Amino acid sequence: xxxxxxxxxxxxxxxxxxxxxxxxxxxxxxxxxxxxxxxxxxxxxxxxxxxxxxxxxxxxxxxxxxxxxxxxxxxxxxxxxxxxxxxxxxxxxxxxxxxxxxxxxxxxxxxxxxxxxxxxxxxxxxxxxxxxxxxxxxxxxxxxxxxxxxxxxxxxxxxxxxxxxxxxxxxxxxxxxxxxxxxxxxxxxxxxxxxxxxxxxxxxxxxxxxxxxxxxxxxxxxxxxxxxxxxxxxxxxxxxxxxxxxxxxxxxxxxxxxxxxxxxxxxxxxxxxxxxxxxxxxxxxxxxxxxxxxxxxxxxxxxxxxxxxxxxxxxxxxxxxxxxxxxxxxxxxxxxxxxxxxxxxxxxxxxxxxxxxxxxxxxxxxxxxxxxxxxxxxxxxxxxxxx
Ligand code: NAD
Numbered sequence: 001x002x003x004x005x006x007x008x009x010x011x012x013x014x015x016x017x018x019x020x021x022x023x024x025x026x027x028x029x030x031x032x033x034x035x036x037x038x039x040x041x042x043x044x045x046x047x048x049x050x051x052x053x054x055x056x057x058x059x060x061x062x063x064x065x066x067x068x069x070x071x072x073x074x075x076x077x078x079x080x081x082x083x084x085x086x087x088x089x090x091x092x093x094x095x096x097x098x099x100x101x102x103x104x105x106x107x108x109x110x111x112x113x114x115x116x117x118x119x120x121x122x123x124x125x126x127x128x129x130x131x132x133x134x135x136x137x138x139x140x141x142x143x144x145x146x147x148x149x150x151x152x153x154x155x156x157x158x159x160x161x162x163x164x165x166x167x168x169x170x171x172x173x174x175x176x177x178x179x180x181x182x183x184x185x186x187x188x189x190x191x192x193x194x195x196x197x198x199x200x201x202x203x204x205x206x207x208x209x210x211x212x213x214x215x216x217x218x219x220x221x222x223x224x225x226x227x228x229x230x231x232x233x234x235x236x237x238x239x240x241x242x243x244x245x246x247x248x249x250x251x252x253x254x255x256x257x258x259x260x261x262x263x264x265x266x267x268x269x270x271x272x273x274x275x276x277x278x279x280x281x282x283x284x285x286x287x288x289x290x291x292x293x294x295x296x297x298x299x300x301x302x303x304x305x306x307x308x309x310x311x312x313x314x315x316x317x318x319x320x321x322x323x324x325x326x327x328x329x330x331x332x333x334x335x336x337x338x339x340x341x342x343x344x345x346x347x348x349x350x351x352x353x354x355x356x357x358x359x360x361x362x363x364x365x366x367x368x369x370x371x372x373x374x375x376x377x378x379x380x381x382x383x384x385x386x387x
Contacts (some may be wrong), residue, residue, distance in 0.1 A: 006306025007212045007257060007350035009361075011136075011147050012173045015236070016245070020051040021175040022057025030133035032092035036038070036085045038077075038105035040069040043097040046183040048139050052096060055243060064088045072161065072278070073100045074154045074272055078118045081382045085132075092133040095171075098192060099152065099278065101141030106169045108153035118153055119249075124165035136171035138325045139180045141231070141244035142279050144252020154272060161272035168312040169356075173387060176249060178242040186232050188242075190335040191226040191279030196248035197331075198282035200224060200289070201304065203251070203258035205297040206366040213258030216250050218307070223247035225331070227307055232335040248383045261273045262289040262358070262379065269357035276344045277308035280286045283337045286380045287329045289367075294321045328364035332386050340386035 014026065017099035026036055035056070038056045039049065044067035056063045066081040085093065085108060093112065095105025107118050114121065121127050145151070149170050154161040184192070203209060204217035227243035234240065246280035263285040294301055301321035305312055308327035312320035332338070347356070357377035358364075364371060 002141045005212065006212045007194060007210075009147065009239055009253065010167065011178065013147070013249070014173060015176040015249070017177065017179050017242070020180055021055050021176050023052045023059045023107070023135070023137070024036060024056040024136055026175060027056070027061050027092060027094070027363055028059065030092055030135070030172055033060070034088065034090045035094050036081060036088060036090040036177070037063055037065045038069060038081050038094055038108055039067050039096045039101045041067055043067075044141055045099060046376060048180045048183060049096060050138065050181070051159045052094070058226050063091065067100045069097065069102055069104045072154055072275060073104045073152065074156055075118050077104045078107045078111060081108045084110055084145045090173070092135065095133045096137040096139060096366065097241050098138070098140035099145045102138060102143070102145040103151040103153065105136065105150050106131075106145070107153055110164060110169060118164065120265055121164045122162050127164070127166045131181060134169070134171040135175060136172045136246070137175045137177070137180065138245065140184055140188060140192040141241070141248040142195040143182055144196065144248050144255070145178065146171055147249060147252045148256050155211055159272045161268050171387065174249075176245050178238060178245045179242045181245055182236060182238065185237065186325055187336065189235065190232040190337055191277050193224060193232060193244055193279070193335070194283035194286070194332065194337065196244070196251045197221065197224045197228065197278035198257045198286050199251035199260065199262050200247070201286065202261035202263060202378050203255035203305070205293060205300045205368045206259045206261060208257070208259040208366040210258065211271040216254035217258060218303075220247045220251035220254060221252065221304065222311055227332050228331065258361045261367035262292070262363065262371065262376065265358040265361035265363040265367070266354070266376075266380070268335060268348070268361060269354045270341070274344050274346055280337070280339075283332055283382050284339065284341060284380070288334070290325045290328060290377045291322070291369065292375065292379050294318060294325070322341045329387055338387045340384050341380065343386060347382065348381070348384065355380060
């Protein structure tokens with residue numbers, strides 16, 4: 001019996017070199033002429049806002065800038081930016097940056113029209129009033145937050161990292177301009193690029209994948225595998241930057257419906273307590289999660305091995321699938337990711353608690369191989385040591 005599938009994507013995608021020069025047009029199309037830009041200090045200092053500001057000035061759009069979003073952002077940035085939004089009577093929000101800035105912008109848009117605190121809206125489908133219009137402008141090629149229905153928010157004192165979710169916080173417009181990613185430092189390009197690759201890979205093998213997301217996952221892996229080494233080692237290679245931005249976008253179009261796996265289950269507790277950047281957690285965990293998953297999705301991993309240029313002729317199915325693990329380890333090493341969890345301060349005796357917290361993630365259920373907390377402990381043990 002054939003299954004029923006749905007694929008919905010309400011966000012307008014505006015992609016290409018120079019796309020940011022059209023920001024004012026996109027603001028006006030959403031009925032606003034007064035916006036708050038939400039970003040972080042690194043993005044602000046890099047000068048990538050210049051094109052956006054020039055466009056807003058030329059288009060007579062009033063704007064103010066909040067540039068203090070923290071990495072692994074918290075409610076604090078949301079509260080401060082909402083204060084600016086209310087003071088300036090802005091009617092739309094533009095998130096410019098990586099996932100930290102875009103997620104904060106999405107949460108600011110929620111709090112522009114809803115009462116209380118952002119933590120009142122955690123989980124999926126709990127937003128009451130339609131948020132303000134949101135434009136997302138990614139400047140890292142990683143999270144794909146410009147087209148997802150999640151926005152992460154944390155509380156550093158309480159080691160909380162959680163998400164607000166709902167169709168309402170899908171950005172109205174995503175402006176993807178590869179030129180804005182040229183200034184991303186090599187180590188950030190590497191980690192965020194592996195986040196995008198992990199999205200593509202985990203959604204490809206996920207139990208929740210469906211024909212549309214599976215095709216998107218496969219294409220995203222192809223683009224990222226072809227471009228990440230160049231983007232991370234030759235930051236000025238605009239062709240590689242463009243493929244990375246397209247790859248991270250398409251990976252998110254896939255995982256938004258196809259869901260993720262165990263690497264992402266680990267990302268929340270490891271990000272919350274140890275402040276390991278999100279992409280770095282995924283890069284460290286992915287090979288060990290793949291190794292664990294091989295028996296449950298062998299044919300898929302053989303396809304991944306082939307896509308990554310491995311020769312699998314004459315090998316048994318498990319040997320061929322295992323080539324994908326070696327290829328991902330090599331990719332990590334080539335872009336400078338050689339650390340293990342130990343290098344980020346994780347202690348062996350803390351692994352059980354980490355595994356228990358990871359086990360609360362919904363990604364446990366979409367991972368291709370069923371798991372127990374003990375299995376997660378064993379995977380994390382292997383990830384303690386670097387490459
Ligand atoms: P990030 O937003 O924290 O940015 C990383 C660093 O890169 C920052 O220091 C920033 O200043 C710098 N940077 C960004 N663009 C730059 C540029 N063009 N030039 C110079 N420096 C630049 O990192 P991220 O990995 O993009 O986002 C991580 C966050 O996104 C985490 O909180 C993660 O949980 C979340 N996330 C959200 C989703 C979602 O669907 N909403 C998906 C995955 C991850």
